[in-house]
Amino acid sequence: MMQSSGNKTLAGFTRRISLWLGVAVLLGGVGAVLLVLQLTVFARIVADLAFGQHALVAEMPALKWLVFFLVARGLLQWAADMAATQGSLRLISSLRSELLQHLFNVGPVGMASHTTGETVTALDAGLEGLEPYFAQYIPRAAMMVVLPFMILVTVLPLDGWSFLILACTGPLIPVFMALVGYRAQAIMDRQWTQLLLLGSSFLDALQGMTSLRLFGRARDAVAAVAGMADEYRCTTMSVMKVAFLTSAVLEFFASLSIALVAVVFGARLLEGRADFQSAFLVLLLAPEYFMPLRAFSASYHARQNATAAMAGISKLFALPSVATCHSNQPITEPLVSVRCENLSAGYEANRPVLSNVNCTFARGTLSLIMGESGAGKTTLVRLLLGLLSPVAGRIVAEDVHGAIHAHWQSSIGWVPQRPCLIHGTVAENLRLANPQADIESLRNVARQADALSFIEALPQGFDTPIGERGVCLSGGQVQRLALARVLLRNPQILILDEPTAHLDPVSEQCVAAAIARAALNRIVIVIAHRGAIINYARQVLRVHKGQVCSVPEMLEHAA
Known part of the structure; x- marks a missing residue:
């Protein structure tokens, strides 16, 4: 279920598991439909109980549908997450095998220009850094389009002003996230470079431990590695600061948008120009409108990390094959x-x-x-x-x-x-x-x-x-x-x-x-x-x- 491709880029790798990701997005889209239906049924139940003078027994069929939508949406979301995770794990396993096979074809002569620490970091942390990109970032990026679009379609016939508020404030969030992301990408690139240097230096210190002790420089080597580790820690904290800033931007615009919808509907409810069920449904849908954007923001660092890691992986894939390929079967004739x-x-x-x-x-x-x-x-x-x-x-x-x-x-x-x-x-x-x-x-x-x-x-x-x-x-x-x-x-x-x-x-x-x-x-x-x-x-x-x-x-x- 995984296509083979010679395109050694993130886009090429994405196409190789397009079937898995397509299943994940499809299941997520069905779950989004169930979410809208769930909130619609819930809004009708509350309106009937509060203002329709209905007894709770009369709402039992609707409550059963509510429970059904809730359970079905949870199962679909679990299946969507499992499909994306399964596809990404299969891809990472395949990439690790392909990269190792390519390095065997390159041989020790072709690998002479690369340090052991750099190669090990790319094979370990680099490939592992790609997994959240395929398992989380891409499905959430797709859902960031699917669910808000469905909510806008649902809100449009209910209230034009709410539709206008959500349609205007929603696209602002990705724009500001992109502006913040440019700075975050530069920090992630620096963090990846520091990780490569830290891995290489630590491995060199271990391999040269005997010489360092004989020349009395063991403490200096430990101090150098500790200094690199501290720089890596500071850079990681800088990444976290940018992540918090991205979340703050998202929360600000989401809260502002929801508050505007609530104020507009509240005023109209007091004047008697809006019904409770429509207002309540829109207020239930407004936070869900920004939920995919929150999930996308939480996984946005996965894209930046994958982009930085892909630079080291691409260098290894770009190495020309120097070694001669031959069969593993020994010759029987003397x-x-x-x-x-x-x-x-x-x-x-x-x-x-x-x-x-x-x-x-x-x-x-x-x-x-x-x-x-x-x-x-x-x-x-x-x-x-x-x-x-x-x-x-x-x-x-x-x-x-x-x-x-x-x-x-x-x-x-x-x-x-x-x-x-x-x-x-x-x-x-x-x-x-x-x-x-x-x-x-x-x-x-x-x-x-x-x-x-x-x-x-x-x-x-x-x-x-x-x-x-x-x-x-x-x-x-x-x-x-x-x-x-x-x-x-x-x-x-x-x-x-x-x-x-x-x-x-x-x-x-x-x-x-x-x-x-x-x-x-x-x-x-x-x-x-x-x-x-x-x-x-x-x-x-x-x-x-x-x-x-x-x-x-x-x-x-x-x-």
């Missing part, structure tokens, strides 16, 4: 080689990081990539992982039958320099690669990664909680656990970034030996500068000034 043919890539136009790269990574061979910082090692790995699309050339993967596979990245296993471990047990961390893996499979991959001995030495073995980022483990244990996890997927291509960096000699030798064993029936590519892993490499490639060549070739050129 791959024998991955070739880079005339490969060129870069991050800015006319400024390539790699130029005309030609190299081959073969099955059963541990290939080592070396080079100074900034030479292009990371760019080459990003191309292999599919996180960056090449400017020119291609990467070809062949199987044992000589067939070329387009989605070979689905068979890659990746171990970064700083593996990510979640707060959970050893088994839960391993099962991130394969949730259905049994304990024997876990023991097998742990043995291959030379991690089984230290896992079994833990107090609860595979059920031992290890803490977020593996705080309870040493650096070598974290690397071996990450290697075991990636082996649980049984990848045909294994890529590792500095797997032995910052390890003691014993741990370094264990990790290097485990990687060498994994390379016996796989394509293994390792980024490293030094250490024991070099002794196991059968192919050493050096990246220098955007070019890739093997170390023997470099030695021959030097000779």
Whole structure:
């Protein structure tokens, strides 16, 4: 029941749930009709009892209709609110999935220009800020037109002066609300910017807590975050002041209009030129005439908040896709080689990081990539992982039958320099690669990664909680656990970034030996500068000034 659209604006999102909103407005319109009928019946009952000399028993049929209209209107209003809320929740859920999928397509390279705090704030507070806009603001904006129009139509044959007063004072309220809203929008934009800065600063302070404590700047960081929080609080109070001002403007004109209607009818009743039932009905309808405007005013800040939040969300949707999309199904045929043919890539136009790269990574061979910082090692790995699309050339993967596979990245296993471990047990961390893996499979991959001995030495073995980022483990244990996890997927291509960096000699030798064993029936590519892993490499490639060549070739050129 939700239309898909590529229009990433508030108007486009509104069209996607137009059916839900249409149902909400339709139910609200029927409820408005029942409200007018309810007040009409009530006015007739009061007039008959007060001036028609009717007994209460004679008004029982009318009282039953009054109760029916009251209950039916309540149920319709509840159903209208539920339809609008259901549509908005479905939309927000869909938008969150679409935005996450888009960010996956953008990849870490495309996300480098955005801070983590800004992205998290847009995904959390930004999307949640859109929900009141669709659930409250839009239905109330529609009812602000429907119900007053019906009341004006009802009042017109009853009294022309009351019709004229309501018709003139009603449109003034949205005009003054719009004037106040211009100022409120500027404040909401500033509030959203401050929220982004606050989220980014708080996250930076948490991530850099160790460095801040070592340099004695922890208190300064806390004071800076507290100052930003206080500025955000002050801006939020400014928004509340504007909201109160908007309500004051609304109440002033509503009270003035109702008072004018009451004075005009009161004078005419005293002169005997108006009947009680008509006057009473108009006085009952006059407050209801302004009720949708009150509800709209209460939700007007939802529009301003959504407009401010949409700026951050639109920035994320506008990021171009940099990563290569590939199938999640692994290749069943064994791959024998991955070739880079005339490969060129870069991050800015006319400024390539790699130029005309030609190299081959073969099955059963541990290939080592070396080079100074900034030479292009990371760019080459990003191309292999599919996180960056090449400017020119291609990467070809062949199987044992000589067939070329387009989605070979689905068979890659990746171990970064700083593996990510979640707060959970050893088994839960391993099962991130394969949730259905049994304990024997876990023991097998742990043995291959030379991690089984230290896992079994833990107090609860595979059920031992290890803490977020593996705080309870040493650096070598974290690397071996990450290697075991990636082996649980049984990848045909294994890529590792500095797997032995910052390890003691014993741990370094264990990790290097485990990687060498994994390379016996796989394509293994390792980024490293030094250490024991070099002794196991059968192919050493050096990246220098955007070019890739093997170390023997470099030695021959030097000779």
